[in-house]
Amino acid sequence: MMNSEFGRKLASAAFIIGLFVVWEALCLLFHVSDVILPRPSQIFVTLWDKFPALWPHTLQTLYTTMVGFVGGVVIGIMIGIIIGWSKLAYDVAYPLLVGFSSIPKVAVVPIFVLYFGSGTVPAVLTALIMSIFPVVVNVATGLATTEPELEDVMKALKATKFDILWNVGLPRAMPYFFASLKVAITLAFVGSVISETVASNRGIGNMMMIASASFDVPLVYAGLFILAVLGVALYAIFSLVEGRVTGWAHRKTEFAMGA
Amino acid sequence: MSEEDFVTLENVAVTYGRKAETSVTALDETNLRIGRGDFIALVGPSGCGKSTILKLVGGLIPASRGYVYVAGRELGAEPVRIGIAFQNPTMLPWLKIRDNVMLPLKIVPPFRAEYRAKKDSEFKDRADALLAQVGLRGFGDKYPWQLSGGMLQRASLCRALVHDPQLLLLDEPFGALDQFTREELWAIMQELWIARKPTVILVTHDLREAGYLANRIAVMRARPGRIIDDSVVPFPRPRSMDMIYDPSFVTLTQRLRELIVEVRGDNVPQTRATVEAAA
Ligand SMILES: Nc1ncnc2c1ncn2[C@@H]1O[C@H](COP(=O)(O)OP(=O)(O)OP(=O)(O)O)[C@@H](O)[C@H]1O
Ligand SMILES: [Mg+2]
Numbered sequence: 001m002m003n004s005e006f007g008r009k010l011a012s013a014a015f016i017i018g019l020f021v022v023w024e025a026l027c028l029l030f031h032v033s034d035v036i037l038p039r040p041s042q043i044f045v046t047l048w049d050k051f052p053a054l055w056p057h058t059l060q061t062l063y064t065t066m067v068g069f070v071g072g073v074v075i076g077i078m079i080g081i082i083i084g085w086s087k088l089a090y091d092v093a094y095p096l097l098v099g100f101s102s103i104p105k106v107a108v109v110p111i112f113v114l115y116f117g118s119g120t121v122p123a124v125l126t127a128l129i130m131s132i133f134p135v136v137v138n139v140a141t142g143l144a145t146t147e148p149e150l151e152d153v154m155k156a157l158k159a160t161k162f163d164i165l166w167n168v169g170l171p172r173a174m175p176y177f178f179a180s181l182k183v184a185i186t187l188a189f190v191g192s193v194i195s196e197t198v199a200s201n202r203g204i205g206n207m208m209m210i211a212s213a214s215f216d217v218p219l220v221y222a223g224l225f226i227l228a229v230l231g232v233a234l235y236a237i238f239s240l241v242e243g244r245v246t247g248w249a250h251r252k253t254e255f256a257m258g259a
Numbered sequence: 260m261s262e263e264d265f266v267t268l269e270n271v272a273v274t275y276g277r278k279a280e281t282s283v284t285a286l287d288e289t290n291l292r293i294g295r296g297d298f299i300a301l302v303g304p305s306g307c308g309k310s311t312i313l314k315l316v317g318g319l320i321p322a323s324r325g326y327v328y329v330a331g332r333e334l335g336a337e338p339v340r341i342g343i344a345f346q347n348p349t350m351l352p353w354l355k356i357r358d359n360v361m362l363p364l365k366i367v368p369p370f371r372a373e374y375r376a377k378k379d380s381e382f383k384d385r386a387d388a389l390l391a392q393v394g395l396r397g398f399g400d401k402y403p404w405q406l407s408g409g410m411l412q413r414a415s416l417c418r419a420l421v422h423d424p425q426l427l428l429l430d431e432p433f434g435a436l437d438q439f440t441r442e443e444l445w446a447i448m449q450e451l452w453i454a455r456k457p458t459v460i461l462v463t464h465d466l467r468e469a470g471y472l473a474n475r476i477a478v479m480r481a482r483p484g485r486i487i488d489d490s491v492v493p494f495p496r497p498r499s500m501d502m503i504y505d506p507s508f509v510t511l512t513q514r515l516r517e518l519i520v521e522v523r524g525d526n527v528p529q530t531r532a533t534v535e536a537a538a
Contacts, residue, residue: 149349153418156317156343156428157366167365171353 038218043225046218058226060203061192064120065234068127069188073181076132080139084173085165090140101133105191109198118199123192130191131184138180142173178242185234193227263331265295265458266316266426271325273311273484285311287483289325293475296456300469300476302515304523308484309462313428316460317341329426340367342424342457346431348415350403356414357399360386363422370422389417393447409440416444420451427459433468442500445471449497466512467503470494478515480522488518 020040026032027039034042047054079097082089108129112122146168154164196205204223211219268291276282286308293299301309314320315327318341330339342363350359364370364382374382387399393413403411412432419427433441449472452459463469469476470492478488492511494502502508 147347147349149345149347150351152314152317152319152345153343153349154366155319156341157363157422158318158338158341159366163366167362168351171351174353 035215035217038221042218043221046222047225050219050222054204054207054222054226057202057204057207057223058230060120061123061189061196061205061227062230064123064196064203065127065185065189065192068124068129068192069131069185071124072128072131072188073135073184075128076135076180076184077139077177079132080136080173080177081143081165081170083136084140084143084169085161097133097136105130106194106198109195112195113199119201122199123195123203126191126195127188128191130187134180134183134187135177138176139173142176143169146172175242175246178238178246182235182238182242185238186231189227189231189234263295264292264328265297265330266291266293266460267326267328268292268312268315269326269328271315271322271327273308273315273320274323284483286315287485289484289486291477291486293458293460296458298452298459298461298472298474300461300463300473301479302463302466302469302476302519303479303484304481304519305464307479307481307522309479310430311484313343313430313460313462316426317343317428338368339426340422340424341426341428342419342422343428344412344415344419344430344432346434348403348408348411350411350414350418352403354402355399356390356395356401356403356406357383357386359403360390360399360414360417360421362418367422386417386421389421390414392451393417394443409436412436412440413444413447416448416451420455420457423455424457427457429459429461431462431464434464441465441468446500448472453496466515469515470508470512471498471500471503476515478518478522487522488515490515 024039024041027037032039038046079093083093083097084090105126109122109126112125116122116125143165146164150168151164154168159167192203193205196203197209200206204226208220208223211217211223268289271286271289272284273286274282274284289308289312291312301312303309311320315322316329318329350356351362354362361378361382364378364385365374370377370382383399387396390396390399390413393416395410395413395417398406398410398414403414406414412435416432419429433444436444445468452472459473461469461472466476473492476488476490476492477486478490479485480487490511494505494508
């Protein structure tokens, strides 16, 4: 039998290419103007032609996303450990966090602009705010799911709370943490772009706003395409990292592969 | 007992839950003395408080009333080395079997201070020697998911013993195993006990297991949990499986079985203890 993993990837790629082909054909068939919906070929041409202008925007968006993401993850880990470790902190902080997470994050952009002006800082902060919550929840959950019997084993050994955290809690929380990273990076990306569209003079989000104001629709779509590719790439990178680092949590597939 | 007491429970009561209407009195007016190096089995119907006694002695829960002394001091005052194993082996899935077994050495003084220096030499050999003793030679480098349930239970015993505990607490450690593995592990357990002489409290539902392994068998009743019988098992060591068919051994287990059947009443479905004792 053919390698089914390879077969699935092939089918998936064929599907995406097919979609572009159908899109192209329909636009040609019905003579759709490129101001309404540009054809994929036009979008790719725009991407190619405007690449020197697009590249700095792409870097800017990537930069604000990554800085915000890293900050959000660091803060998220710290809050997650505190909440997962201390019952009191959990009781006090959890309702607050849930309330906080239910605020639409776009709403904080004007506040950041108020204090920091428009530009890089609000984009970084929005990305940061967006990526904190999934990390907190997952780290705290990972710490809280220690089996009671294992905890008894550790307590009978007179292990300190820190021993338990270090030897059992944190390793146990790792798969949860790495699963949260791919969610957090996607959210950070969204936050960054949102902030750029509202208050920035750089970044893909800002570029798309300007392009749409001048009805350069192919350029808008080119921006969208870049965002899609970046989003998928970031997600893929962190899925890969997750699989590598926490193989033991997915032991069945690993075992099946003869590892 | 000929030697000094190592574990003493004095009029101990344990109540779970704070609210009066929902609280459960798991243990009431319990007195128990266990000599240093003794091996005692706790048997009784389900829910009678066997695990509660174990947790109490292990310092995992406090007594609501009364006193618990370990090594002549009130619990927690003296750093007693304790090993513990449950029915569920609870290995850490991200560590190799050897590292799982060495976990207590990482935590418990005096080994703790030397862990970094000796984990690749002396401690490693120590863990490997124990693994070999329970029939897991060469499995130290495997991960827990690569072992069967019975093998994990053996590893769990090693983890309970690796730091040379003075007190060994076993809560149905052989309960989930097949009959042959269980009998093999009884023999291994007996060897380990004879060689090291820790004080052991074994909770079990299997009266033959209790009789084979223990010097004493305490029978408990439920609601409120209490010890109602405490018998000496007078058979010489090392014991073999043949002893189980000895008429006086059968008489002993029969008597214990009747005691348990009596205290658990008739309205509850049969537990493994009675089914197996009858078999
Ligand atoms: N954490 C807890 N909270 C509330 N009640 C509990 C708790 N642990 C045990 N109990 C109750 O205390 C009683 C004794 O429980 P224990 O676990 O000591 O029984 P056991 O003799 O070990 O039973 P088994 O043979 O089924 O393991 C039971 O009635 C049980 O419902
Ligand atoms: Mg129990």
